[in-house]
Amino acid sequence: MSIGWSAIEFVVNGETRNVHVPPMKRLLDVLREDLHLTGSKEGCGEGECGSCSVRMNGELVNSCLVPVLQAQGACIQTVEGLACDGELHPLQQAFLHCGGAQCGICTPGMLMAAAQLLANNPRPTMAEIREGLAGNLCRCTGFKRIFDSVLSAAAQTEIPMASETHAR
Amino acid sequence: MRGNAEAHELVAPGSLDAALALLADEPGQWTPIAGGTELMVAHAAGRLNAKRLLSLWGIAALRFIETSPDSMAIGACTTFHDLRASKAVAADFPLLAKAAGWIGSIANQSRATLGGNLVNGSPAADSSPALLVYDAEIELASVHGKRRVPYAEFHTGYKRTVLEKDELVYAIHLPRRFAQHRQYLRKVGTRRAMAISKVALAANALIEDGSVREIRLAAASLAAFPARLYRAEDAVCGGPVSPEVIRAARRALLAEVVPIDDIRSTADYRTCVAANLLEEFLVSLKTEGPQQ
Numbered sequence: 375m376s377i378g379w380s381a382i383e384f385v386v387n388g389e390t391r392n393v394h395v396p397p398m399k400r401l402l403d404v405l406r407e408d409l410h411l412t413g414s415k416e417g418c419g420e421g422e423c424g425s426c427s428v429r430m431n432g433e434l435v436n437s438c439l440v441p442v443l444q445a446q447g448a449c450i451q452t453v454e455g456l457a458c459d460g461e462l463h464p465l466q467q468a469f470l471h472c473g474g475a476q477c478g479i480c481t482p483g484m485l486m487a488a489a490q491l492l493a494n495n496p497r498p499t500m501a502e503i504r505e506g507l508a509g510n511l512c513r514c515t516g517f518k519r520i521f522d523s524v525l526s527a528a529a530q531t532e533i534p535m536a537s538e539t540h541a542r
Numbered sequence: 543m544r545g546n547a548e549a550h551e552l553v554a555p556g557s558l559d560a561a562l563a564l565l566a567d568e569p570g571q572w573t574p575i576a577g578g579t580e581l582m583v584a585h586a587a588g589r590l591n592a593k594r595l596l597s598l599w600g601i602a603a604l605r606f607i608e609t610s611p612d613s614m615a616i617g618a619c620t621t622f623h624d625l626r627a628s629k630a631v632a633a634d635f636p637l638l639a640k641a642a643g644w645i646g647s648i649a650n651q652s653r654a655t656l657g658g659n660l661v662n663g664s665p666a667a668d669s670s671p672a673l674l675v676y677d678a679e680i681e682l683a684s685v686h687g688k689r690r691v692p693y694a695e696f697h698t699g700y701k702r703t704v705l706e707k708d709e710l711v712y713a714i715h716l717p718r719r720f721a722q723h724r725q726y727l728r729k730v731g732t733r734r735a736m737a738i739s740k741v742a743l744a745a746n747a748l749i750e751d752g753s754v755r756e757i758r759l760a761a762a763s764l765a766a767f768p769a770r771l772y773r774a775e776d777a778v779c780g781g782p783v784s785p786e787v788i789r790a791a792r793r794a795l796l797a798e799v800v801p802i803d804d805i806r807s808t809a810d811y812r813t814c815v816a817a818n819l820l821e822e823f824l825v826s827l828k829t830e831g832p833q834q
Contacts, residue, residue, distance in 0.1 A: 377551050397552035398585065398595065403543065419543060420583040421650055422736060433623065433652035439582040440653070441575070443552050444599045487648065508735030509647020 384448045386411070387455030397443035401435075402426045404442045405452060413453035413482045417511070424510030427483035427490075428452045434490040436509075453482035456489065465489060465527045474523030476514035483510050488524045497528055544588035554597040558604060558683065561596055562710065566685040569707040572596040576619050577653030579646065580662050604657070604712070607631065613718055615681075618657025618711040622669075626651065634718050637672035637727040637744055644668060644729060647736055657711040660693075663701040663767060664738075666806075670768030671744030672727055674760030676716045683712035690715070697767035723748050723756070726823040730815050732806070739763050740807035743819040747827055752782050754827065763807075764799040764816055773798040774820060783827045791824060792817040 380397040383390065386409060393408045405411045405428070414437055417423035421436040428437045429451040456463035465488050468474065475481040484507060491498055491506035498506065503524045504517075512520060552575070555561045565572055573592035575581050576599055584590040598604060604619035609630050616625070625631050625642035632639040645651055645659075645668045659669045660680065670693075678693035682705060693714070696703055705711070723746040731737030741763050748756040757779050759771040773794040778787055801812035 377548055380552075396547040396550075398550040399547040400543065400582065400586070403547070416543070419586040421579055421646065424647065424649060427649055434649045435653055436579075436649045438586060439578050441552055441578060441582065441585075441595075441597070443554055444578070444597055446554070490648065505735070506648060509649050 380443055380446075382442055382446055384445050384450055386450045387452060393442070395442055398441045400438055401428070401430075401440035401442050401445050401450075402437035404445075405437060405450075411452050411454050415479050415482060417479065417483075422509075422511070423480070423483075424487060424507075425480050425483040427486040427510065429486055429490055432493070434487055451486070451489075453485055456485060463489070464530060465492070465524070468523040468527035468530070469520070472523040472526055473519045474515065476512075480510060480512040480514075484512065484520055488527070491524070492528055498524070500525065543586050545585045545590060546588070547585075549593065550585070550590065551594045552597060553595075554600065556601065558601055558710075558712075561598060561601065562683060562685045562708070564596060565708045565710065574598050574661070574710060576655040576658040577621065579650050579654040580658065598710070604710075609634075609718075611718070614716045616656055616714045616716070618713060619655045620657075622646075622651040622654050622656070622659075623648075625656065634721070635672070635676055635716055637675065637725055637746075638669065638716075640727050641668045641672045641729075641744075644734065656714055660696065660714070661703065661705065661711055663697060663703055665700065665765065665767055666739045666742070666763045667768055668729070668739065668742065668762070671742050671760040671762050673714065673716070674768060674770050675725075675744045675746045675758040676720060677758070679715040680711060681713040681715060682706075682709045684709045688712060694770055697769070700766040702767075720746055724827055726826065728819050728822070729762075730819070738806060741801075741812050741815045741819065743816060743823070745820075745823045747778075747823075749827060754778050754780065754783060759795075759820065759823075761799065761816060764801045764812060766800070771795055771798060771820075778824065783824050788821055788824050791820055795820055 383392050405414050415425040417425035419438050421439045426437040430448050465485050487507050487510050503521050573595050575595045604617045606617040607628050608615045622642040622645045659667050673693050679690045680693050680696050681690050726745040729739045729742040731739050744760045746758050757775050759774050762768045774791045777791040777794040795817050801809040803809050
């Protein structure tokens with residue numbers, strides 16, 4: 375059976391993008407294969423590990439569980455959209471400073487989950503950080519340095535992240 | 543990714559009426575998909591049998607929380623994030639708010655819907671025990687109109703429900719009459735985040751003059767679908783909670799549940815823990831003040 379493909383228009387990291395893809399193609403695969411944004415990783419492929427986390431219309435989602443048709447018209451932010459004008463995002467700087475990244479596979483998802491948390495709660499407690507990142511698994515760090523990175527970023531900056539999923 | 547995106551059709555009719563019309567035109571041909579947190583997992587694994595999918599995501603008429611003096615209506619495509627964020631849900635139905643907060647992760651809660659949790663029909667569904675003790679009614683919609691069924695009668699077997707092929711879940715209705723009830727919900731899983739329950743127990747009870755005037759108990763992961771524990775309720779209702787009543791309630795519970803051994807736990811463990819949770823709730827009834 376031949377399935378009709380869909381014309382999808384959405385805003386990714388502030389730029390309007392158009393793709394022509396099968397409607398059940400996963401957002402993760404469209405980002406990586408069609409838009410060549412390979413920062414978002416596939417870990418488990420079933421919404422358990424969080425390494426494919428992106429922000430969609432201001433909410434955190436697992437891009438492996440989103441059929442791209444449901445992203446029609448959405449504003450999406452991936453890890454590639456965190457740095458601005460060549461400057462690392464405060465969260466990225468904090469991960470570097472605190473040793474929050476080791477092998478790096480979970481890091482893009484951790485950064486996006488942390489960005490989501492700080493957008494809603496700029497001064498989270500450690501318990502809130504642990505909950506905000508509970509859907510993101512790391513096999514290297516033992517999590518403490520990741521949590522410390524988020525605490526550090528939150529302590530140092532006033533981060534206007536709520537606006538960053540929208541077109542610039 | 544072992545599934546093939548090109549093997550599946552997905553359409554987004556954009557409105558409830560258009561979705562119902564499509565279901566009526568070709569009954570049984572279309573599988574509704576809301577936030578995709580179940581079906582997309584099967585898709586990625588290459589075991590999604592549905593070939594034609596109907597997207598309900600973004601249909602505003604299915605995503606609402608409305609409160610009237612007597613009840614609350616929750617649209618089927620209301621997400622668990624929406625439920626957590628609702629002050630009205632937290633005030634009137636704290637067990638539902640609590641369950642919404644432990645479903646999966648933040649990223650799952652922003653996509654997973656209350657209607658999807660029910661239609662999926664998992665024995666371990668996180669929202670089900672709370673809905674059962676709140677006497678929820680499920681409103682179903684088709685091109686022929688709407689009908690309501692008590693949630694306690696919605697599941698008919700493992701992953702089977704009363705939904706007809708041309709019907710969608712439209713809303714979940716909850717009577718606002720539990721403000722004076724003692725309420726309890728506890729889930730036992732491998733870890734707090736992400737874990738699917740080994741056992742979950744919800745309960746509420748109305749205490750008057752030291753006697754249990756009303757009690758509702760409901761469990762997940764103890765049978766083929768989430769269900770009330772009527773025999774245990776009968777063992778408690780009508781009198782004070784004593785050690786003898788607690789022992790009788792434990793025996794009644796053990797007699798009516800049919801847990802299984804699976805990858806998450808054993809039948810023995812599930813049974814023992816369920817009885818312990820019941821005892822924890824009953825012991826709490828002997829104390830004064832609100833219970834959570």
